[in-house]
Amino acid sequence: MDQNRKVHQFKNPVLNWIEFRLPIISYFKKEYGDYPMPKNCNYFWSFGALATITLVTMIVSGIFLAMNYTPHTDMAFDSVERIMRDVNYGWLMRYLHSNGAAFFFIIVYIHMVRAMYFGSYKYPRELNWILGVFIFLLMIATSFLGYTLPWGQMSYWGATVITNLFSAIPLIGEGLKTWLLGDYNVGNATLNRFFALHYVLPFVIFGVVGLHVAAVHVHGSNNPDGIDIKSKNDSVNFFPYMLVKDTVAMCAFGVAISAVIFFGPNLMAEVDNYIPADPLVTPAHIVPNWYLAPFYAILRAVPDKLGGVILMFGAIAILFVLPWLDTSKVRSCNYRPIYKWLMMAFFVNFFILGYVGMLPAEGLYLLIARVGLVYYFGFFLVLTPFIGWIEKPNKLPLSISDVYSKNIEQTIGGGEKGIPSPAMQKDINL
């Protein structure tokens, strides 16, 4: 091997011993110590870290739940009730896990809103966005599988309705459904395999998260102004500045999730899921988890079975190609006077779709869902490419530091564009 390679030297001899054999310490120092973050990043940029922490929490609480759970149709419901009543702190593990899933989606949705509004998906971070959408897809699958495990009425009928979506595929659909279930209907074979897959998928997610983080570290984080780091002046080191900021965000998140776990643990749960699964009786209103309701609304808005299934999956699949649908070179919506409002309307529309997705699909609700469906796809397929061509973006700042010097510049009549203002020069002297 190459004996001459440059080995990073530390004061601690133990670190040097490790570093010589596995350069992991210099790797962490580079990626999490000296890693430059744009200095204008706001709290929206803490949600990636929050999502990672939530994923780890979900995996840990899930492993401890699995120690007391029985994946059998006769015993699953009772084993969950035993966790709630008899297992020490079982109630905490379960409420942490069930509410943690909801919070995981809240965090990831905010993370995605951030990426869309500030244009983080654009060149050179397209692959990063694609990996992120892939993680989102895996999360949806994992949460669906996990929701089946308590074997309540909603678990059973949710699994029945969703697996029946596959039967809409012409020719192979019915066979594919039977293969997925391992039986003619949702049964013990289904519960067993759902448990096995629910256990393993989070580790797959963890792996893809690793790629997602590695990819963002190649070109660095985006920022609210959507412009690149041009000098050392534009950035701060991850440690300690961003770590401290993320820690503050984490404390706020901890307060929020604790409030729900300890004071309203069933706020986001469906009452019907405390009734054991009964294959002969369907609950009057089957509703999905609220965080998947927008996609359920799209499914029900289409009068055709196959068409509904295609559009529902299409609503997620279209996210993959967003970087190529957006024709504007400007990343941040802060500098896009028209698209900014259409983007805001998209977020509101998504929220409304979720709301009607939880209500019966009839009358006015159905109409709202259909309008929402049209805007959802119209936004991606028509507005995003079209506005990119016709819109005249606002003037971008010359650099990230320039954003901060602007106010001072105006009062003291600072330099022309391209020439560092007195405020910036002062900054350099620091």
Added chain:
Amino acid sequence: MAKKPNNNRRDFLQLSTLTLGGIGTAAFIWPFIKSMSPAEDTLAAGSTEVDISMIEEGQSVTIKWRGKPVFIKKRTKEEIEAAKMVQASDLRDPQDDADRVQKEEWLVLVGVCTHLGCVPLGQKLSDMKGDYDGWYCPCHGSHYDTSGRIRKGPAPTNLDVPPYSFLNDTTIKIG
């Protein structure tokens, strides 16, 4: 490497190695895929015998077959008439009532909505029966008539009729 490599020979070796490797991998994956299909004991639990002597006219019972609900209904004269009156060509899934029953008064259906698999209401007297006085699915609002045919709502096809036979006047074998 003084000699030029024989490209045809090399291509052949590469192609045959890849092909054999591909077949081997597929052969190895197949048992894993097949293991997810219904097991032998699941397939074996395929038929159920039902005593129908206790069912009154107008009454309907639900039994379990292959884990699914099966509706067995003894229809009234009016219900049979209503089912026969319909022109098959007007229906979404055209089928005559006569093709859906073996004996006119006995209607046997798989009680699973053909939309997304919920169990339709209509078995109990107090249930909603929908606009066509048969069954009504509460999940997404499909209406079925007295022959179990789809008349209104998102379901694409009629309620399935399972394979069944009359062993004698009072016993039906389903499956």
